[in-house]
Amino acid sequence: MPIRMHDTLRRKKVDFSTIEAGKVSMYVCGVTVYDRCHLGHARCYLSFDLIHRWLEQSGFDVHYVQNFTDIDDKIIHRANELDGDWKKLVDENIETYYEDMDALNILRADDYPRCTDYVDDMIRITADLIEKGNAYVADDGVYFSIESAPEKYGMLTGQILENVRSGAGGRVDDTGKSKRDHKDFALWKAAKPGEPTWDSPWGAGRPGWHIECTAMSMDYFGAQFDIHGGGHDLRFPHHEAEIFQGECHTGCSPVVHHWLHNGFVNLDGEKMSKSLGNFWTINEILKKVDAMVLRFALINAHYRSPIDMNDALLNDAERNYNRVLECYVTSLKGCLAENNVPLPVADFASTNPLSKSLALLEKMGEGFAKAMDDDFNSREAVAKVLGAVREIMKMHNSDMDAVDSNAFSHYAIDWLEETAGAVLGVLPTREMALAEPEEDPRKLEIADEVDALLLARTQARSDKDWAKADEIRDALHQMGVVVTDTAEGPTWDLA
């Protein structure tokens, strides 16, 4: 079954086909490194991580390129607010970018080009566009002329040339004064005092934002490539500008065969933005929430739909994630020996519960693949994993004989590692899963006191002195300790 994906340009799901059989060229717009990454970046690169993983899992050899925009107005402004050293600012933020993404178990792209390494290419492409009559030199830079290719306007977003708001009023940037038309966009910005500059045939200056991605993607992939991704907000004008540049420069139409855009993150129903003060950096949120729980929460939604991030969503994710984890650990502990016993044939109609269960899990596995094939529907895929977890736990809790239990545990581990592990990326390593959790120092401090109280409570319970037992439990609550009674006796943890 072919993979289907939603192409922004064609505005529908299409069967995925590659330029070269078995290989995928994928370019995703990276971050402008003027600050730490926030939740929105996490969502974007997580979306494409899932796409990356599923394409690999489906047998494609994926060449994944993601850039860093390391020169731009915001970087210059931010550096000037600090010590003026934009290179230092850029390096620091690239460093923390990797830290944040690694924490979220996002697989590295194959290449992370920086746009300042591509200024020569951008100059070459700009010169070619001028020669072809698609761009013109003005007082303060070089601009792409929309009028030279009006048929390409609004391809991604359906903007109609006449309707785009006229006037460039309100631009923070004071370049753009000598544009012939307000819709034209800068390919090269003439030098301004105090800014980093590069030499060019049009004098000193620096490249425009849009031309970067064209230069870098073409360097890796040539005139055409399979997938171009990015945040929903980049469709206009950034990606439309790329279509103008790339297609006019190469003469290829299309340059990009599949346009993929991920949805945004809202916070408590409001758009996440700095002006509203509801910006969460990944770094901040990971102080409160386990990275795998955050990952689980973010993939538990289709990549194109907006996510409303709130505590309920995170609590939900935590509960479900722990369920998956528990199932994995139980299965790992269930493997007592090498598996050399064949499992029974999977059969829904069988009276053997193991055989029936295997049939169910097989079907869940197929459902998982079907969900991912259908425009990378990770939410549906997560649902299949949770369904399988329920089934696996049911079997673990049933009275299988030791041989079956061992064989089933091996099967369950394979199932989970292929889906929740390799594709969804939410399983820890086997070693980490089996490792005893490190004791919280706060817990050790009060352990003796708590144990003494629990002992008294156990005594009270066996005396059926419920009032006293509950009194002790309340006292423990006051200390921030939660008691849970199990068949093996009471256990406790910090709230």
Add this chain to the structure above:
RNA sequence: GCACGGUUGUCAGAGCGGCUAUGAGCGGGGUUGCAGACCCUGAAACGGGAGUUCAAAUCUCUCACCGUGCUCCA
């Protein structure tokens, strides 16, 4: 104004022509002194109107409402 997307039970949110998911919540049961956790089980929805069809949450038209973009943005 233009464009794109959406409106499904209490909530979140899949479903893309013939049973409807999943999770939380709620009801019943089990386990439990109780609570929690866990397990089993149940009820409950397709924005309004029209059309196509043997059959519509699903396709078409229409109305209403919501979100996002049109400016640097993942």
